[in-house]
Amino acid sequence: MRIVLRSVAELLAWAPVLATVHFFLPGEIGLAVWLVAAWAAIWAGRMLPNAVRRLPPALMNSVLLIVLVAGAAFIDPELAALGAILGIASWVAGARVIWTWLCSMGTVVAAVCLIVASLTHELARERLWFVLVGVGWFLSLLYVRNAGMMASAGLQSGIVTRSVAASSRKYLTILVVLALLVFLATTDLSVWPAIARWINGLLPHGAKQPEMVQDPMPMDQGPPPMLPPADGKRHWFWRLLDYIGYALLAAAALYVVWLLLRKFLLNRAWLRAVAERVRAIMAKLLRRRERKADDTGYTEERESLLNVERVLRGWQERWMDRGTKRLGRKEWAGLSPEARVRRLYEDTVQAGVREGFAFRPAHTPAETAAELAAWQAGRAAPSGGRGGLWGWFAGARAALLELYGQARYGGRGVKADEIERLVAEYPWEKR
Amino acid sequence: MIIVWLLTIFAVLFVLQRLLFNRRVLRRVAYERAFSEPHAFAGETVYMLERIVNRQWMPLPWLRVETMMPSPLQFKNQNAELAISSGQLLQNHASLFSLAPFTKVVRKHEVVCVRRGVYRVPSLSLTLGDLTGAPGATDTRESGCAITVFPRLKEARQLPLSARKWMQSAIGMHEAFREDHYEMAGVRPYRSGDSLKQVNWSATAKTGHTLVNRRETMVDNDVTILLNAELYDASENRRIQPADFEEAISYAASVARHLLASGGKVGLIYNGKVEGESAVPLVLEPRAGREHLYRMLHLMARFEAVTRRELGYVLEEMAASGMRGTNLLVVSAFLTPKQEQLIDRLRQAGNRVERLLLYREKEASA
Structure with a gap:
């Protein structure tokens, strides 16, 4: 299961490149087919050195690369580029790069594809997905680096407990959220219209309507419209209001769902039993042993020193003293x-x-x-x-x-x- | 480019938070380390307390405290506590914390005091990580954390037979002609010369014979323990290990404890090196009381197996000083023939001298 997840992650790292190259190449083979082929190539690259142990892994991966390029060229010479990409993907999978390199590669690949998409008008619709994929890989890189730095902080000796590691991830998340908030407030990136377009694209449509030819507007336009004309950019204040509104709506919806769950579902013993069963199956699939509590050899007591009343009183006194x-x-x-x-x-x-x-x-x-x-x-x-x-x-x-x-x-x-x-x-x- | 802008924002925030953590946060962190007891006996478990206080609005994503701890202080869970290799003398100990704003953490480690000695933790190093987990500011602070580990004490039944017999005789003695103890030890028939005040009239009336109260002798049970620091006998090429020397100190401490607990007075003479003391040999006059016992134990914790004056010279000085009526216990690895002669001389002068030879005890127990 771990190998499957790792191969899916590597596929996601290569997906922007596959999508970009597939767009420029003619042919009737769909993107989904190429993604499946890439996944198979990654699998093959990973499993081949284990299957044939007598030969060096680098040689095996080189042979696979040549086979994939030759095979793609044999089907269609113009597909040789895609074959080369599949070969490189299988090579990287065989090299078993560490997660840091994989996340870095995913970020760089997404960034390069985004540059290509920004220079290509036809790929404008894919820009948002490339951005999201790139951001996702960048965030993954941050968390992977954080885990590595925590291991270094513990001097590679196992003194990093789960609570300390979780705390560190929590503070990194705070930094990431802060960066994203600043980013969203300073760009005109709007996710909701893209999501709405994507959902509309999935929904079935009726017969294609003939295109309406719009008559030219008469010279006298009449009174100006009440609402300001919709242009590409929205004022940051309205965007901020949008985000706040979405956040409040989402929080309210989650709260309602939570109340319903708590009332009707979470107290059911059968649900707990099912959850336990699912957890056990997942642990078995991922071959993860039940983690026992950290045997740290010490006991710890935590105490909060924040006395909210005292802080408020201090602020009040300082305010009163200001004159x-x-x-x-x-x-x-x-x-x-x-x-x-x-x-x-x-x-x-x-x-x-x-x-x-x-x-x-x-x-x-x-x-x-x-x-x-x-x-x-x-x-x-x-x-x-x-x-x-x-x-x-x-x-x-x-x-x-x-x-x-x-x-x-x-x-x-x-x-x-x-x-x-x-x-x-x-x-x-x-x- | 959107991603470039995102990376720029992240880079700016990263630099800002790094500056903040490097310059301001660590200064407001208070750290203390102390042992739960100022002293303990070898083999006992004490607690090492780490108290860290973060009185500010900034959190501590991770804070590592490193120090060199003496190896004889062993942590219960070695795997969790020790970061780098443990040597014979020192071991690197590291603790990792994560604190929210306005939080105090007290961490209690179980430490086993394996060997006697005075152990200090002079300084420690703090390293702070920022929000991304990267290491940032470091600071070195002084620490007054110290503990004195006394020699291991043994029960009376664990002491060698010779030492036990000598202890018993030193505590109480019966002498026919001097009955001056304040407590009665029974009755006996009247002898010519007994005072009429000593007659026990009720016993006399019951038995019909004149009986007087019998009392024991108030013996001057001052005891001196002479501990020899020599581990090697060149004349006969005999040597004992440092572990045997520790055993000798343990015997001496145990004998002193038992005698003091029985109400006696105990003194100490040591011909080896004592950290912080310049007198050679170290002489502690016989005294009673718990305070004296702890003073002795504090000194014993600092004994080193380095001879500063040979035992023969010490015995010669004692014999030449005209010492009489003293109970003396000589704890030594071995005795040379000359030293044996000096001991006989002390005996002839009216002193009760007992030997506790480690080499012989080791052979006997082997």
């Missing part, structure tokens, strides 16, 4: 001595309020300062740089109150040197 700024040197320089003292007192009380001090407007400044000092003394060690402010306040409280009283109620001025002595140890904020 109230601590006294800085620039502001200090522009104030009169009386204003400086009053600003010092207010700034200290506001700092206390921000940290949880219960300010009472009815209290006098002396009472407020006393309560503030008592509250600060009863607290645990303050956080951040506020420790400097409270340390200064504890030492300068009496002087601050005296100067504040003079400035606010005394009616007489405050001397500059008194203020300078007061703020000698003040912890200025670095702004």
Whole structure:
């Protein structure tokens, strides 16, 4: 089963080339026939070295390549190119390239075919499929490389547990999704019309209708159309709305399906038994043993440190604090001595309020300062740089109150040197 | 070209996230490594705890922590833990983590302390992978992780017979003429010279004969263990293996533990090299108590089988110092004839000297 899957993967890698070459070659042999022939060639390339062990694999694959080219040329000389491609595909299958090379080859082949399709008008319809195939192989390459890098991260010693490998793949997926979102938002690639066209192409049609000959429009066109004319490009905003709409619809549909399944199907014992049977058959086909839990030799405890409430509260406090700024040197320089003292007192009380001090407007400044000092003394060690402010306040409280009283109620001025002595140890904020 | 544009977007995102992971993310990761106990005995299992905290919005797709661990600390699941080859002295240990944002992980490894010694993990190396799985930033950090492994202790029945007999005699002694123990050990008939305070009146009334309380002797049961670091006897071309030296230390530690547990006092003399000690020979005066036992075990953990002063010189110094009434246990691989003579001299001076010869024990057990 693994060999079958591998051969299908190699076929997918060669499919764009086969489709492109088949398009340019005349003949009545369909693409499906060539795909089946390619698959058979890949099978043969893979199994031949095992079947004939006495000869070197390179020789066997060379013989197969020559046989395929000669055979195709014998049927029709113009088919020799396709025969050569089948031969190369069988050679690569025989070489048993690692997955990294296979994914790289798939990406490069899709890119080359896309270049050819973009230069060829007739292949314009296939461009989207070449893009999707190329993107698919590129993503596969990323995941294969990720697995290789994880093995290197584990120093090739088996310390990479399944959870760590799964986490790494998850983060890679996040990066890929982000890249795809940016890509979709910055291109005019629209998948839905192509999908709709493809579905329409599959549906059966009636007798072919005669082509309508359109009369030329009269000179006077009448009023302009209400909706903007449909041109090749859509505004990114409408495209974004489309995608959001599709995503919401898909999510809603999945949710409904999930509810129905949960209610009617998932609780059925028979369904579980069938699922177990299918799982066992798949494991047998893929010859995969039931994986036992990683025997890591250690126990692990995980704890989330994210306290959503605390984070929201922090954001709220920062938002609330945005207008109230601590006294800085620039502001200090522009104030009169009386204003400086009053600003010092207010700034200290506001700092206390921000940290949880219960300010009472009815209290006098002396009472407020006393309560503030008592509250600060009863607290645990303050956080951040506020420790400097409270340390200064504890030492300068009496002087601050005296100067504040003079400035606010005394009616007489405050001397500059008194203020300078007061703020000698003040912890200025670095702004 | 669409694919070119897709590749360009992916390349830009790849570079941006790589810059972010290389420059900022690893700095905010806190890592600690510690043992569950500061000390353990050889053969015991302890836990090595790895605590890693990611306090930021960026995840850690994978983080590898590598360090050189001492080989005598063996992990229970070797295949899962050891990344590269394990040598005689050091082994490379690697742990791989994956953390979501704001997550703390505590990983507990079971470690068996195979051999005594002081083991430190001085530094460790952190390597961070980015979103694609490619390795990025690396950082080396100091670690204060250390553990002291004491010598393996044996039960009394596992000690050689000579050592057991000597231990028993050192703990309690009966002497006919000195009965000064605080506990009674029975009654005996009255002898001329016994104090009337010692008469047991109830026993006397019952039997009709004058009986006095019998007490044992409060023996000065200070014990000194002399451990010899010599592994090779050049005169008779005899040698013991380092494993036998470990056995000798184990015997010495076990004897010390039993005697201290019985309430005695134990001292230690060692003529070999001790890491962090300069005194030659190392002398520990007899003391009692658990603290003294652990001090002795800490020293024994650092004993090295390198002789700094020959046993004969040590014995000669002891004999010349006029030592008397001491219980001495000599633990040695072998004794030369000169050393035997010195031991006899110590005995003649009134010391009780017992020998525990490893070479003879090995032959006896072979």
